[in-house]
Amino acid sequence: MNYSFDFSPVFAAWPMLLDGILGTLRMSSLSMVFGLALGLVFMLMRMSKLPMLRSIAIGYIELIRNTPILVQVFFVFFGMPALGIRLSGEQAAILAMTLNCAAYAAEIVRGGVQSIRPGQIEAGRALGMHSVDIYRFIVFRPAIRAVYPALCSQFILMMLNSSLMSSVSAEELTYFAQTLDSQTFRSFEIYFTLGVIYLAMSQFFSIALGLIGRVYFSYPAK
């Protein structure tokens, strides 16, 4: 082996990598927030009394969870212009990840809602509260708490999957790494460093989400 390792071109490109890190964090965070919100809508549809809404939600969830996210983002970025909808790489990435995240979040949160004892809902009804208020103030927090670790793993997985968004030239970390690779040919150094950065970001998300959980779910368990 006569390859001499040289990380200096990688470190020299730190402003570009920083841009990439910020891009990844931005796209993942937005997709998480939008995805969770949309996921709640699908979860409510999935649990609705109306067979029509249930079918739509089940169809959507099955479609998303049984197709690759790369195909989904290709469809959004390359396919939708045929319908007159042209999105930038970043917009397409956020849309695809949001749609993807919503399907998984809907199923995870549904598990949480189903773990709530019926007595909790009955207590709210007996106090004269409306369904919306019962969900918002009685069911929501304990339900999310019950599935919070699963939800966090899903978010971290999505942050890692965002590297695939480089394929539609969304300007996230992997996209910049590939650019740097084509300029310097320091593939080993670049992808090694990339791995370390993703690892650090996973840890960051894990800790940050853990802290949010500690604050929001600080009430003692039964």
Place this chain on the structure above:
Amino acid sequence: MTGTSASEQAIAMSGVNKWYGHMQVLKGIDLEVGRGEHIVLCGPSGSGKSTLIRCINHLEEIQQGTVTVNGTTLSQKGSNADHIRRDVGMVFQQFNLFPHLTVLENCMLAQRRVRKASVADAKEKAMRHLERVHIAEQALKYPAQLSGGQQQRVAIARALCMDPKIMLFDEPTSALDPEMVKEVLDTMISLADDGITMICVTHEMGFARAVAHRVIFMDRGEIIESAKPDVFFSNPSHERTKAFLSQILNH
């Protein structure tokens, strides 16, 4: 059943039938409860007593008959259930406190959302009722940090915060350790002394003797016997009542 005029009636159930699938759980229930009356409902498990009181605030749907609370007749689908629930408080066997809210917040939530009370008013009323059940010093704790008896007293205070005219108790002491039963029963006795209308599903016969105006015995979905406590315990007229009493009193 003795006729009370409509204005004196808190609750009137008439010809109530209810099925779970093919199984009939309530059979031809006729029951009138006067204002300020205290009723104890007892019977073997599966006799329909919990189901009966859950029909009063429409936690259960009925298939036939009518339920009228304070002059308002429940519609079949329960579209006016919220209206009726304003007057009816309920205490459950499993307490059903909200685990993510403090004791104080448990007592404030429905006041804020249903009564649209201000924070200050809701808090003031919550503290008043928590003091009444002797648990005000625990107001900032969470339900999981309290004993069963304390949780049940909080649940009573939470219901009282809505100014109910009627209180329904669904086996309020059945999930408690024996040493905590008394504190809950004492709270309920003090409520009864204040003249609130009360229906209580319980096997606490001491409580029945102390506060009930009428004791009702149910079996297999039917009201078998309804009598004043002294008559009910000393001289029940039905064989099934006698058999039930001998089982719960002789041990």
